[in-house]
Amino acid sequence: MPERAVAGGKENSVETPVESTRERLLNIAEQRFGEGGYEGTSLRAITVAAAANIAAVNYHFGSKEALLRAAVARAMAPVNTERRRRLDQLEAKGQPTAEQLIRAFVEPGLDLVLRRGERGPVVARFIGRVAFDPSRRIRELYAAESDPVEARYLAALQAALPRAAPESVAFGYVNMLGLLALHQSQALSRAPGAETADLDAGEDAGKLAENLIAFLVAAFDRGLRS
Amino acid sequence: MPERAVAGGKENSVETPVESTRERLLNIAEQRFGEGGYEGTSLRAITVAAAANIAAVNYHFGSKEALLRAAVARAMAPVNTERRRRLDQLEAKGQPTAEQLIRAFVEPGLDLVLRRGERGPVVARFIGRVAFDPSRRIRELYAAESDPVEARYLAALQAALPRAAPESVAFGYVNMLGLLALHQSQALSRAPGAETADLDAGEDAGKLAENLIAFLVAAFDRGLRS
DNA sequence: CTCTCATTCAAACGTCCGTTTGAACTATGC
DNA sequence: GCATAGTTCAAACGGACGTTTGAATGAGAG
Numbered sequence: 001m002p003e004r005a006v007a008g009g010k011e012n013s014v015e016t017p018v019e020s021t022r023e024r025l026l027n028i029a030e031q032r033f034g035e036g037g038y039e040g041t042s043l044r045a046i047t048v049a050a051a052a053n054i055a056a057v058n059y060h061f062g063s064k065e066a067l068l069r070a071a072v073a074r075a076m077a078p079v080n081t082e083r084r085r086r087l088d089q090l091e092a093k094g095q096p097t098a099e100q101l102i103r104a105f106v107e108p109g110l111d112l113v114l115r116r117g118e119r120g121p122v123v124a125r126f127i128g129r130v131a132f133d134p135s136r137r138i139r140e141l142y143a144a145e146s147d148p149v150e151a152r153y154l155a156a157l158q159a160a161l162p163r164a165a166p167e168s169v170a171f172g173y174v175n176m177l178g179l180l181a182l183h184q185s186q187a188l189s190r191a192p193g194a195e196t197a198d199l200d201a202g203e204d205a206g207k208l209a210e211n212l213i214a215f216l217v218a219a220f221d222r223g224l225r226s
Numbered sequence: 227m228p229e230r231a232v233a234g235g236k237e238n239s240v241e242t243p244v245e246s247t248r249e250r251l252l253n254i255a256e257q258r259f260g261e262g263g264y265e266g267t268s269l270r271a272i273t274v275a276a277a278a279n280i281a282a283v284n285y286h287f288g289s290k291e292a293l294l295r296a297a298v299a300r301a302m303a304p305v306n307t308e309r310r311r312r313l314d315q316l317e318a319k320g321q322p323t324a325e326q327l328i329r330a331f332v333e334p335g336l337d338l339v340l341r342r343g344e345r346g347p348v349v350a351r352f353i354g355r356v357a358f359d360p361s362r363r364i365r366e367l368y369a370a371e372s373d374p375v376e377a378r379y380l381a382a383l384q385a386a387l388p389r390a391a392p393e394s395v396a397f398g399y400v401n402m403l404g405l406l407a408l409h410q411s412q413a414l415s416r417a418p419g420a421e422t423a424d425l426d427a428g429e430d431a432g433k434l435a436e437n438l439i440a441f442l443v444a445a446f447d448r449g450l451r452s
Numbered sequence: 453c454t455c456t457c458a459t460t461c462a463a464a465c466g467t468c469c470g471t472t473t474g475a476a477c478t479a480t481g482c
Numbered sequence: 483g484c485a486t487a488g489t490t491c492a493a494a495c496g497g498a499c500g501t502t503t504g505a506a507t508g509a510g511a512g
Contacts, residue, residue, distance in 0.1 A: 134263025134264075134265075168437070179401055215397070215401060225437065
């Protein structure tokens with residue numbers, strides 16, 4: 001059972017232990033699903049780019065949708081972990097402010113995922129796309145992966161904004177979720193005047209996060225009904 | 227040249243002049259594209275639901291993408307017209323406030339399109355989906371349809387918020403665009419606690435519009451960098 | 453070496469896709 | 483009446499899709 005088998009007949013030095021077929025499939029799936037969406041991306045396009053046989057998808061994952069599910073789970077894991085960690089840390093020091101909560105939610109989605117060389121923006125776009133895929137089935141696949149953390153944030157936000165009605169807090173929360181996904185997916189880059197307003201280098205990720213947080217904080221603090 | 231020909235061999239009274247094949251195709255395309263996205267909806271599904279032959283699409287429009295383009299143009303026309311009208315009206319009375327501008331932009335997208343019996347939500351969802359379709363090609367197809375009005379709003383918003391940096395105004399604008407599309411597409415209805423926060427009846431459309439406007443006004447007024 | 457089992461492979465499966473064809477039908481103009 | 487042009491139709495086109503198959507290949511275990 002060669003768990004980390006080398007590619008095919010290629011020459012492989014001992015360093016850089018070469019991604020397994022399974023990892024290559026996940027990486028390329030992230031990229032292609034993020035570019036063209038689930039329906040718009042074929043398994044053949046993925047397997048060709050990953051230098052894998054088309055049957056490898058069904059061997060390693062079982063189906064196209066199972067590949068997507070695995071990719072979503074892998075991409076969301078560090079984001080969810082970081083969000084949980086920040087929330088624990090905040091709550092240990094008493095009632096967090098709305099700004100602290102928003103920051104703890106948005107930054108892991110943008111910051112942590114955008115600054116990591118080549119793959120950061122790829123993962124971010126993938127997550128953003130899946131979160132608002134045209135198919136309800138796909139969206140629910142994403143929701144299932146982030147629901148537990150979401151419930152905690154919703155409760156914490158309500159506590160931080162006691163004057164806001166529960167449905168207003170929920171409204172603000174879905175708006176935060178939506179704007180984050182939109183910026184992650186880079187679908188806004190075609191808007192007028194937004195050529196420079198979006199992310200293009202790792203450096204700008206921080207600016208984008210700060211702008212989005214400021215935008216959301218103002219909206220939460222003064223834009224919700226009581 | 228029977229411009230408004232009747233269906234097939236069906237019996238048709240003189241009243242309710244029966245939609246033409248072309249109109250039925252556009253109506254069903256709006257519905258299905260809005261439900262499943264462009265890639266996720268087949269011409270066969272559309273033509274079957276429209277009780278039309280599959281060749282009718284290529285006869286009346288030329289291709290699947292041309293059908294989408296025609297549907298987008300038809301759906302956006304009244305929204306653009308109303309936005310232009312409101313902007314003209316506001317500018318005739320001097321410098322509009324940010325709230326007035328946001329209202330003039332958002333309300334035609336939600337209000338005007340949501341309250342019209344059965345078809346309102348269908349059209350809204352269609353527009354929202356196309357605006358953020360996974361395919362850049364499709365998104366640009368939407369952008370081309372709304373670009374002219376967008377430029378005017380961007381300029382007016384900058385004038386209403388002289389202290390905000392141009393890139394911040396653009397940032398707020400794309401956020402407004404994104405949130406509007408998200409609510410139109412009803413993709414947020416699966417979020418936790420949002421069961422009632424979204425639109426379900428025509429009556430709630432007004433509430434949603436007011437909530438969204440309040441949210442955006444607060445963000446524009448206090449959430450943009452100078 | 454031999455057995456074992458995980459992995460890869462080329463090839464084919466049946467189905468659905470968008471598009472095209474050419475004939476049939478329909479209503480009007482002359 | 484016939485001619486004409488707009489429209490609908492069943493059928494087929496080639497190609498791409500997700501999935502399956504069964505044999506080949508690979509590396510460890512005994």
